[in-house]
Amino acid sequence: AFRVPCCDSLNTPSPRFFAEIFNKTTPGGNFLGIDTSVCNVFTSNDPEVPRELVIDPDGRDKFRKYIPADRSFVNTVEDYPYPYVINRLCWEFPCVTPSDWSAQHLQKPNNPDTVRDLKAALDITVLKQGVYCLVFHPHGWIRNDQVIELIDHAVEKHGKKVKFLTFREALERLNQHALEGTGLRQDEPLVSTRLLDANNDGFMDSVCRFADFVSSGNVWTPETKSWISWSAPTGLRGSPPGILKEPRFGIFHNDGFASMLCTLAETYKGFHFDGEDWVPDPVLNALPRIAITTGVSGQSERDEGLRFRDLDNDGCCEFIVSNEREQAIYQWSADKKEWASCRSPCPPARRLSRPTAKTPACVSSISTRTATTT
Structure with missing residues (x-):
């Protein structure tokens, strides 16, 4: 496991850290599995948590007061004391707020109120059945x-x-227990597992891939605390060739259930999770074929810049095409039952695909917000 220095006082973790440092392997083939550099802040927004655990006697939020007010600090998540995946290969274990640094920054070192609030955070973590990663220093x-x-x-x-x-x-x-005995990163590159909330119940489910094919998955049932397994349609490939050898997931329906774009018999197919199985998705199957084709360069395995992201925060994803051949954003119209090109394409000279020998080295990525269901 690893923790980015000063993560509780400065915005030291970054997307570039997770992509270019954490996900790399050493010359000896070693790699990290866990990071614990993002601070979880319990708030009064969760109705399951007793108010006295999140609100001080003077009415202040018990834990938000520890976010340093004398600087920009955005290295936080709220009310999520659970491991989650960053950039496919990293388990993020959120660390608890306050750390000893943020506590002394607010109320001087060794303050008994720090211990009082850490106990309250522990009580909430037990109530929510989460993880409690304490941050303290020898200072x-x-x-x-x-x-x-x-x-x-x-x-x-x-x-x-x-x-x-x-x-x-x-x-x-x-x-x-969550990855069927495998892991996010395997010595055998043909096997991988992806986690997502397929049925919008707030609990993570899994999709497993073997070679180029999506093979199976599991849906967590909180009532019985057990997994329900499903099998993918025969011949369901992980993704269109030339993008990534894994499915592309997004949310396109009001039920909030997940959909995925795959290939089946060399044809692009979309599937929607109906609560029990993956069924054909009319929304994904209506994707602009020209746009998808521009994202495929022969059988190249490089990232061709196809993404699903909720850009307008309406709960449904847009379809982004961002490479050297096309810059476009498509939005689904439920009334017209079709994808329409948005008026505002990707910013000029910005694309999601990485540069190659045939593309300028000055290109960079665009920033988007991902739709969440938990």
């Missing part, structure tokens, strides 16, 4: 006896509901 911002007080609180109040694990042990459990 005199929190005493060792205060950390022991927090540990004693966990044991005495929550008992067997709390399990102390190393990051290696946590990763082994994720691989075993």
Whole structure:
């Protein structure tokens, strides 16, 4: 596991870190599996959490007050104390707010209110059945006896509901129970698993790929705390050739259930998860064929800049084509039952595909927001 230095005080983690540093392997073939550099902030927005755990007696948000007000600090998620995947290969374990640095920055070192609030964050984590990744330093911002007080609180109040694990042990459990014994990154590149909320219930599900083919997947059932398995249609390839050897997922329907773009018998096919199985998706199957074709360069495996992103925050994804041959954004019209080109294409000289020997080296990526369902 790894933590970016100063992640609790500065915006040190970045998309470039996850793409160009974390995801790389060493000359010896070693690599990282977990990062814990994003700060989770519990808020009063969750109705399941008792108010006294998230609101101070003076009415302030108990945990938002620790976000440093003297600088821009955006390295946070809210109310999500769970591992999630960044850029396909990284398990992100959010660290708890406050850290000892953010606490001393607000109320001086060794303040008993810091321990009080850390205990409250622990109680919420147990309630939400999440992970609690504590950030503390050997710089005199929190005493060792205060950390022991927090540990004693966990044991005495929550008992067997709390399990102390190393990051290696946590990763082994994720691989075993969520990824069918595989992992996000395999020595065998033909096997991979992707996580997404297929049925919009707030719980992550999985899609497994073997070679170029989407083979199977699992849907989590919280009522029974078990997985329900499904099998993909025969011959369902991971994605159109020339993009990535994995499906492209997006949200295109009001039910919030996931859809995926794949290839079947050399033809592009879209499928929608109906709660039990993947069925043909009329929205994806109406994608502009010319636009898809421009994103495919023979059998090249490089990224050709096809994306699904919710650009206007309406809950449904747009279709982005961004490469040296085409710059376009298409939006689905539910009334006309067709994809229409948006008036505002991608910014000039910006595209999602990486430069090659035949494309200028000065191009860079555009920034988009991803639709979320959790």
